[in-house]
Amino acid sequence: MSDFTIKNLNLSSISADFNQVFNFCVPEGQCLGITGPSGIGKSILLKALADMLPHQGEVFLGDVESQMIPAPQWRRKVALLPAESQWWCDTVGEHFHEFDETLFAQLGFEKKVMGWHISHLSSGEKQRLACIRLLMNQPEALLLDEPTANLDKGNQANLESIIADYQKKYQIPVIWISHDKPQLERVCQQLLVMNKDHYELRPLSGVQS
């Protein structure tokens, strides 16, 4: 697959508070962790990378820059999992084109989940289903915004391994926002620590997939 490269990314058009310029690269098959105090703009940064917010600078997946292809196509390639997933139909099944038995089973769901009502799901179930929904689009890069914040230990490990499997299989770059230090050390090879007007990159020992 391809490296994910950010060149001179500037978010000052969203708010004057975000005045730093980002330059970093997530090589294929690797994971970059992002951490930092709440409200510092981690989620904003991720949304901009998915071209969901106006920004200056360039974002490359391989040699494709985000503005070179239509926005929906970019968002299917560079897939963002938001901290809180949203559902617009009544049942789970209406949000999926097809049923992928292995993927659903890995996150602890049987086929009957497709008939469940969204209003009866726990936040943990929603998050796991959102992850499946995202992976079924076959993304070429993943942007994860606190993907395991609502999950218990068992489901957290499940989700981590699903993402690791997918990452390994397709050798895709991943960006992972988390406040959980041990988790970042488990999954990431690089860490970006965000502060108000500067950031720093540190190597991490995470097992490379």
Added chain:
Amino acid sequence: MIHLTPWDLVIASGMIILLAITSLLLQLNIARQLTIAAIRNVIQLLLIGYILKLIFNTNNLFLLASIACIMLLVAGYEINARQKYPLKRWVGFKVGTSALFLSSFAMVLLTLMVIVAPTPWYSPQYAIPLLGMLLGNTMNGISLGMDKLNQSVYQQRAIIEQRLMLGQSYHEAIKEIRTESIRTGMIPIINSMAIAGLVSLPGMMTGQILSGTPPVEAVKYQILIFFLIASGTGFGIMLAVWMIAKRMFDDRQRLDLAILKVK
């Protein structure tokens, strides 16, 4: 036809005054509004009565066009009034007025030139009442549809963004909201078509019958008007909803609610 004397209207206004006094005694707080509305009603209608008399006598196309323009601009402005999440004033006026213009004027021109075809085609006796009915109803429809659209998009913005994140185009992400908004705007006219004759006698038909037109003749006109209003309203709402929905996204299909007054 029996002509009304000023004395007849005085008796009717006596009823209004009686209602105002009763509501004052019962402290219903509507006496003031009721009185103002009744006085406005008299002044506005008398004024338009004399203006219509003047226009009917001259048969002047320019004069007619000016009146039509004023009617259009007022309706275009009123569309955006009384909305829960209104569009910014200029955007709302532009979208509303152009949707009204395209749908209502097209319907009126079709009627005047092809269907009823009076001589001359711009005969004000036909043109002004037709345009008034179309503008009034289309304005209501667009206003309702717009209210539903703006409110739904504002309340469901997280869902729309989620759908965009999953790679849906803005068309897909807003499809259900758009459909619902158009349906909402169409409900009043569909209802009144469905119950016409069973529950209510439509106002125009009543008026024609009162002034001595044979009922079947009045019915034919009423059917024509219903069909014109329904198509004019439908096309007007579709145009307005499509135009606004498009303006709620930027060139990279990001949800951008800068056109709403609230943010």
